[in-house]
Amino acid sequence: xxxTILFFTIISATVVVFPGxxxxxxxxxxxxxxxxxxxxxxxxxxxxxxxxxxxKISDYLFLSFNPDFSKRQMEKSYxxxxxxxxxxxxxxxxxxxKALSILIDSFTHYKFEYSVNFxxxxxxxxxxxxxxxxxxxxxxxxIEQLKRFKPGSLVPDFSLPDSNDNYIDLNKIxxxxxxxxxxxxxxPHCKELIPELDSLYKNQSExxxxxxxxxxxxxxxxxxxxxxxxxxxWINVCDLKGWEGKTVSDYFIYATPSMFxxxxxxxxxxxxxxxxxxxxxxx
Numbered sequence: 001x002x003x004t005i006l007f008f009t010i011i012s013a014t015v016v017v018f019p020g021x022x023x024x025x026x027x028x029x030x031x032x033x034x035x036x037x038x039x040x041x042x043x044x045x046x047x048x049x050x051x052x053x054x055x056k057i058s059d060y061l062f063l064s065f066n067p068d069f070s071k072r073q074m075e076k077s078y079x080x081x082x083x084x085x086x087x088x089x090x091x092x093x094x095x096x097x098k099a100l101s102i103l104i105d106s107f108t109h110y111k112f113e114y115s116v117n118f119x120x121x122x123x124x125x126x127x128x129x130x131x132x133x134x135x136x137x138x139x140x141x142x143i144e145q146l147k148r149f150k151p152g153s154l155v156p157d158f159s160l161p162d163s164n165d166n167y168i169d170l171n172k173i174x175x176x177x178x179x180x181x182x183x184x185x186x187x188p189h190c191k192e193l194i195p196e197l198d199s200l201y202k203n204q205s206e207x208x209x210x211x212x213x214x215x216x217x218x219x220x221x222x223x224x225x226x227x228x229x230x231x232x233x234w235i236n237v238c239d240l241k242g243w244e245g246k247t248v249s250d251y252f253i254y255a256t257p258s259m260f261x262x263x264x265x266x267x268x269x270x271x272x273x274x275x276x277x278x279x280x281x282x283x
Contacts, residue, residue: 037060041056053098053102054102060084061078061081064078065077075114085099086100096129104116104139113273116142117146120143125143125147139254145251145253148252149252149271150268153267154268155260157169157171157266158246162235163236168212175207175209176264177209177281179210179278180259181212182216182258184216186222193257194230194257196275198232209261215237216248217238259271259278261278
């Protein structure tokens with residue numbers, strides 16, 4: 001007996017659907033299906049069909065789905081499958097670039113941030129891949145940020161006003177480590193992360209890691225209300241220019257929150273993607 005499968009995962013109580021057309025025998029093992037999925041597959045057959053390629057990729061990713069996995073484990077499983085797909089198509093540049101675009105778009109939609117950055121760094125940048133106009137517009141800042149902000153690189157200096165209109169210069173902040181975080185009072189992810197970050201900051205045995213929070217708000221009252229409500233005692237700055245601000249541009253900010261850990265010489269150490277990866281810097 002055969003069945004057609006609709007690929008779906010449940011992540012953080014959200015149903016994520018990947019439409020596919022995979023038909024397999026109920027007696028087939030997953031390992032066998034993965035091992036033989038690309039047998040007799042000719043990439044030339046789908047060179048001109050993005051829809052067909054998308055379906056094939058979706059079906060293959062489905063085989064990596066495990067309902068017992070955490071979101072992090074699931075992302076790792078999907079990323080491993082994505083690497084297999086890209087290696088399969090490397091000999092056909094047209095299909096390879098389409099596959100890469102499909103995977104990045106999908107991982108972006110489902111907020112697999114590590115995977116998106118991995119694909120950009122290890123495939124788009126290294127292989128000098130040209131994305132379509134839509135993807136190029138969407139990912140241009142992200143790609144430039146990953147190109148320019150490497151561990152050990154000097155980050156751009158900036159001078160921004162605090163809530164009392166006193167200008168704070170990054171180069172004048174003396175601390176063993178500095179976390180620069182770009183955020184906005186209206187950003188849902190920022191509202192979740194900042195209270196957790198504030199707890200890490202306030203519970204340091206001594207303040208070895210300073211935080212400079214750069215808001216991209218455009219209304220001063222919204223920014224100040226957020227600071228007061230969350231009792232944020234670290235360094236708060238904002239030029240009220242939103243996405244058009246020079247500092248936002250200099251750091252190629254494409255989403256909030258965005259974070260950078262730098263040392264006392266203002267050289268980049270890391271670009272943390274989550275509160276978990278921040279904990280080791282606050283002790």
